[in-house]
Structures are given as C-alpha cells and as structure tokens.
Amino acid sequence: MRVAAPARPNPARTEQIIVFRVCGELFAVSSASVQEVRSVDSFSGASIEIFVPGLRKVRHVVRRGDRSLFIVSAALHFDLPPSPGALVFVLRKTRTALLVDGIEKMTAMTRLQSLPKSFCHEERLWYRGLTTVDQTVIPVVNPEGFLSPEELALLDASMTPLEIRCGEDIEGAVSAS
Amino acid sequence: MTVSAELDLQAFVLLRLGERRFAVPANQIAELVAPSRVFIFPHRTAQIEGVILRRGRIVPVCDVAESLTGRRVTSRRLYLLAVRHYGAQTEWVALPVTGECELINAEMSAAAESDAPHVAGWLSHAGDVIEVLNIDAITPGPGEIHAEGEARHLLETRP
Numbered sequence: 177m178r179v180a181a182p183a184r185p186n187p188a189r190t191e192q193i194i195v196f197r198v199c200g201e202l203f204a205v206s207s208a209s210v211q212e213v214r215s216v217d218s219f220s221g222a223s224i225e226i227f228v229p230g231l232r233k234v235r236h237v238v239r240r241g242d243r244s245l246f247i248v249s250a251a252l253h254f255d256l257p258p259s260p261g262a263l264v265f266v267l268r269k270t271r272t273a274l275l276v277d278g279i280e281k282m283t284a285m286t287r288l289q290s291l292p293k294s295f296c297h298e299e300r301l302w303y304r305g306l307t308t309v310d311q312t313v314i315p316v317v318n319p320e321g322f323l324s325p326e327e328l329a330l331l332d333a334s335m336t337p338l339e340i341r342c343g344e345d346i347e348g349a350v351s352a353s
Numbered sequence: 354m355t356v357s358a359e360l361d362l363q364a365f366v367l368l369r370l371g372e373r374r375f376a377v378p379a380n381q382i383a384e385l386v387a388p389s390r391v392f393i394f395p396h397r398t399a400q401i402e403g404v405i406l407r408r409g410r411i412v413p414v415c416d417v418a419e420s421l422t423g424r425r426v427t428s429r430r431l432y433l434l435a436v437r438h439y440g441a442q443t444e445w446v447a448l449p450v451t452g453e454c455e456l457i458n459a460e461m462s463a464a465a466e467s468d469a470p471h472v473a474g475w476l477s478h479a480g481d482v483i484e485v486l487n488i489d490a491i492t493p494g495p496g497e498i499h500a501e502g503e504a505r506h507l508l509e510t511r512p
Contacts, residue, residue, distance in 0.1 A: 201394060254395035292404070293439045294413040294446055296493050299396035306404065306411050313392035313404055313411055 190284040193316065195309060196265075197277045199256040202314050204307060207282065209319040211268040216275070219264050223247060228334045231327060237335065238273065246331055247273045248322045254302070267319040271328060283309055288316060362458045365476060365485065368433055369452040370418040370426060376459075376476055376485045383434040383445055385454055400493050405432065405447055414447045415492045421471070426451055435488045439495065446492050461485055 192207040223236035233252035238245045245266065251259040261275035285307040291300060301321040306313055323331070364379035386407060391414055393403035402414045412434060418426045432447040433454060461474040464485075473487040 203394075255397075256395060289411050292411065292413040292444055292446075293442075293495060294401055294415060294437065294444070294493050295396055295398050296495055297397035299398065302395075308406065308411070311406070313394070313406060315394045 188286045190286050191288070192282065193285050193307070193309075194265075194282050195280040195314060196263075197280050198250040198254065199259050199277065201254070201256060202280060202309075202312065203250070203276075204285070204309070204314045204316045205265065205267075205274075205319065206304075206316070209268050211266045213279070214264045214266065214273075216260075216262055216264060219247070219273075226331070226334060228330055231330060234323075234327075234331060237331070243271060244332070244335065245271055245273050246323060246328075247275055249275045250322075251275075251277075253322055267322075270319050270322070272319065272322045274322060281309075285309065285316070291315075361460045363461055365457055365459055365461075366433065367455040367457055367478065367483065368448070368450040369454075370450060371422045371424055373422055374481065374483055375421065376457075376478075376483050377433070377435060377488060378473075378485065379456060381436045381488055383436055386432045386434060386447075388430060388432070398493050402449075407434065407445070407447075410445060412445045412447045414449060416449050417486075417491050418449065420491065421486075435492075437492050437494065438489050446488070448492075 193204040194207055194210060195202055195204045197203075219236075219238065223238045225235060226237050228234060233249045234246045235249065236247040238247065247264060249258070249261065251257065251261070259277055262278055263276050265274040265276060267274060288305040288307050290305045291303050299315075301324075302318060303315045303321070304318045305316055307316050308314070365376040366379050366382045366385075367374050367376050386405075389405050389407070391403040391405055400415050400417070400420070402416050404411050404413050406412075414432065416425055418424060426449040428451055430449045430451050431454070433450050434445045434447055436443050437446045457478055459476040459478055461476050464472045464474050471487050471491040472484050473490075474485040476483050476485055
C-alpha cells in the first residue's frame with residue numbers, strides 16, 4: 177500500500193530582477209532580459225554618434241555582428257532630466273542597450289501586478305507592470321518598450337553605410353579588448 | 354413618506370473637493386483611507402498622480418479635483434477608494450478628497466443630455482444641489498486612448 181506523500185506548500189514563484197536608478201527614480205528589469213551589463217567607459221570607444229531628429233533618446237549606436245545596437249538614454253525615454261549615465265544594459269532579444277545611472281540592488285520579485293488600467297498612454301508599452309520591493313512600488317520595464325518598430329526603422333534609415341562600416345571596425349576593437 | 358418613495362432612496366457618499374461637494378453612489382465606494390505615501394514614477398497619463406499601496410493592492414491615485422473645480426487638492430487629504438469599471442472588469446481608483454465624507458440617503462434625479470459626461474445625476478441635500486459623479490467618465494481609462502485615436506483619425510482624414 178502506498179502512502180501519499182504529505183502535501184508540500186508550493187514555493188512562491190519568483191523572478192530575479194535588477195533594480196536600477198535613473199535620475200533618482202527606481203525601476204526594475206528582469207535579470208533574464210539583460211544579456212550583459214557594461215560600464216559606459218567600456219562602450220564609449222565602441223559607439224558612434226548618431227543624430228535622428230525627433231529621437232533625442234538615442235545618440236549612440238554600437239555594431240554587434242550583423243546588427244546595430246542602439247543606446248537608449250533611459251532618462252530621456254522616461255521624460256526625466258538628462259543624465260550622463262554610468263552603466264549600459266544590453267537587453268536580450270532586442271536592439272536596445274539601455275543607459276542607466278546605476279544598479280540599486282538585485283533581488284527577486286514574487287508578484288507582478290499589471291499596470292492599473294487608469295494608466296492609458298505610452299506607459300502601457302514602457303512597463304510590464306508594477307512590483308513592490310521593500311514596501312516601495314517600482315515599475316518593471318518592458319525590454320521591448322524602449323524602441324518601437326517605427327523608431328527602429330527611423331534609426332536604421334538614418335545610418336549611412338559609412339557609419340555601419342565604422343561600427344563594424346569598432347566592434348572588432350571591442351572584441352579584441 | 355410612502356413605501357414607493359422610500360424605495361427610490363439610494364445611499365450616496367458626499368465628498369468635499371475644496372469648497373464644493375459632490376456625491377458618489379455608495380455601492381461604488383470600497384473604503385475611505387487615511388493619507389498614505391504616494392509612489393510616483395514616470396508615465397504620461399496626466400490625471401494620474403501616482404499609486405498607493407492598500408491591502409496589498411496597488412491603487413492609482415486620480416486627482417479629479419482639477420477637472421471638477423479647477424484646483425488640485427493640496428491640503429491634507431483622505432483617499433476615497435472608488436470602483437472603476439472597465440467593461441466587465443473593475444479596479445479601485447483612489448480619489449483624493451478634503452475633509453470628512455458623509456453617508457446619506459437621497460433620491461437621485463437623472464442627468465440631462467446637456468449635462469457634462471461626468472454627471473451621473475443630481476441630488477438635493479441640506480439645501481444644496483449636488484452633482485453625482487460618474488466615476489467611469491471622470492477617471493482615465495482605455496476609452497481615452499480610443500477617443501484620442503478617433504480624434505487623430507478624424508484629423509488625418511479631414512481634407
């Protein structure tokens with residue numbers, strides 16, 4: 177006769193997150209969506225400056241293999257005061273590298289509440305939802321919400337063949353370092 | 354008072370925004386809560402000030418005073434947690450109010466076509482004629498996006 181094993185309480189499902197700072201504001205991003213974290217210094221030599229009218233949040237691009245990675249200023253994306261930024265998050269499965277001021281902490285969230293429906297503008301694209309960390313409500317960013325397909329098309333169109341070639345050269349320099 | 358007249362009475366919560374009083378049907382009010390920390394993060398919905406934490410829920414704070422009275426609520430205030438409908442779904446929304454709220458029973462007169470969309474009706478209380486608020490109309494929601502989209506479409510298609 178088999179005796180049923182005692183029921184174990186289900187462990188709460190958690191998701192590892194990185195809580196980061198931009199102009200004094202806190203945001204969170206899923207650790208799984210961050211491919212790498214680089215200092216701005218390590219990127220500065222590898223990036224080339226671009227200027228797209230109406231898209232102030234992207235000022236630099238880095239060439240990675242056969243694709244361009246656009247460095248998005250999180251401060252300008254969220255309409256915060258301009259900030260030089262200190263770290264760059266390369267976001268997995270996107271063409272975005274996010275410029276932020278610093279990492280506050282790495283922790284786990286047990287609950288992600290969807291953004292209340294009263295929020296009905298661009299923030300619905302910006303955020304996956306809201307979570308609480310140490311009794312503080314923090315928005316969890318959507319990695320795909322920093323550059324829309326239209327913005328990506330605009331950025332691609334703005335890049336000259338020369339810029340693309342330069343980026344490829346620079347990428348070689350980074351890989352060698 | 355006749356039995357039929359009693360049946361027409363509904364419960365309303367009277368709230369104060371600056372110098373004016375408004376009413377909300379009591380069945381659309383979840384609770385009245387003391388001032389608490391408002392968490393603010395970047396967004397673009399102008400009417401939403403931030404969110405508060407209440408019983409584990411994250412509740413948006415919507416300052417309706419500006420659109421109703423022309424002035425924001427800045428003094429020490431309470432939050433009236435109202436039920437906002439989004440189709441079949443409901444969510445709480447926190448309305449900052451000044452002063453204490455009052456529960457009354459009154460008979461509501463239906464709004465006229467000429468009334469603003471946020472007016473669900475009118476009631477008479479203590480010599481005042483008071484607007485009954487339509488919470489769904491006075492707080493932002495996905496309809497706002499549709500309305501904006503339609504407006505943009507109209508502008509684009511205009512010759």
